Amino acid sequence: MRFIHAADLHLDSPLAGLRERAGERAEEIAGAGRRAFDNLIDFAITEQVDFCVIAGDVFDGDWSDYSSGLFFVRGLSRLHQANIPVILIRGNHDAANLMSRRLSLPPNVRELSSHAPETVVLDELNVAVHGQSFPNRAVTDNLALNYPAPRAGLFNIGVLHTSADGRAGHDVYAPCDLRDLRLKGYDYWALGHIHTREILSTDPYIVFPGNLQGRHINEPGAKGFSLVTADGGRVTKVEHVSVDVVRWASVTVDVAGAATLEDICPRVGQAIGEAVANAEDRTLAIRLYLKGACPAHLILAGDPDRLAAECASLALQARGDVWIERVIVETDPAHEANAGTMADVMQLLGRVRSEASDADMIRVKLERGLDKIPAALRHEVGLTSLTAEQYSKVLADAEAIILHRLAAGAPRS
Structure with a gap:
């Protein structure tokens, strides 16, 4: 038996400040998430996997129109035609109360409840899948504690969107530790929320597959899903499959x-x-x-x-x-x-930077200018807050520009 474990598709994630820098490549990069999902569908059909599990955050947030939902349904329908079941949950980005629009999903798809943990049994495969969707964005309870006991005689999978015991750069949602998960007695835990691939345990396998497509520079390297092979009621192999574009x-x-x-x-x-x-x-x-x-x-x-x-x-x-x-x-x-003719200028600029009153005046004016820049763009360029290190770097760059223009004989502006 082989199944796909994916998470954090973040379909149609906005580019924010990236759009200004990407220029003519903006649409190509913005569409990468969709093409990565198409690659997953192609792989599932070509390799004839038995089913797919998606552990939350299919969407990046509420749809501006129905195109995001229709694209997702189109991919799921291809899996339906290939007789491949899909079990999914919602995460913090596409929690039940965040999505104002809804579309009916194909009959091969089962979205697990956001009210309480739910179990789906795939009778032909002797598989039980347990999980719960996020009812709202900020789920701070340990959802895993209320997941049901494993079904005897079946291969049991737990699907959970969680920060586990905490990961840098990720908000704390549905926290839990490895002991909570191991004590459930499941054969595999399909986790989501953390965008870096990580195998937390091999007995049983507890896996973050990472997101399907990197969205920015802080999500580097190969991205995709986990292909899980099970035989005789136990996991024998967990492979990473790259589908990023x-x-x-x-x-x-x-x-x-x-x-x-x-x-x-x-x-x-x-x-x-x-x-x-x-x-x-x-x-x-x-x-x-x-x-x-x-x-x-x-x-x-x-x-x-x-x-x-x-x-x-x-x-x-x-x-x-x-x-x-x-x-x-x-x-x-x-x-x-x-050395040379720039020495006096360098000394003058150094005094301006070191003199407290001058430095404070420059900082105030700089922060006023930054306040006029959209928050998303400030985040993209790393100036959400003007730390002492960042301020020093801004001044150093300004000095370099002044000196370069003087040395090149460029007109002052």
């Missing part, structure tokens, strides 16, 4: 000692090539981090438009479909940068 990667390039942008380009090109080689022919979205002390610091931090264009050019030359999502400059000026 856009893969995210953070790539760090050491540019220490580089004197010019031309010196840096070969290093960036090589790093992009290595990332492409690991992307399994997916569209690759890269965030580049340039690090190290180098004389080219003023060029990198002072002319971000040219730097972005050069990196985009290198991406176009790579042997793969690559999009540079952002270039983060974390270089430092080499000691030589303080």
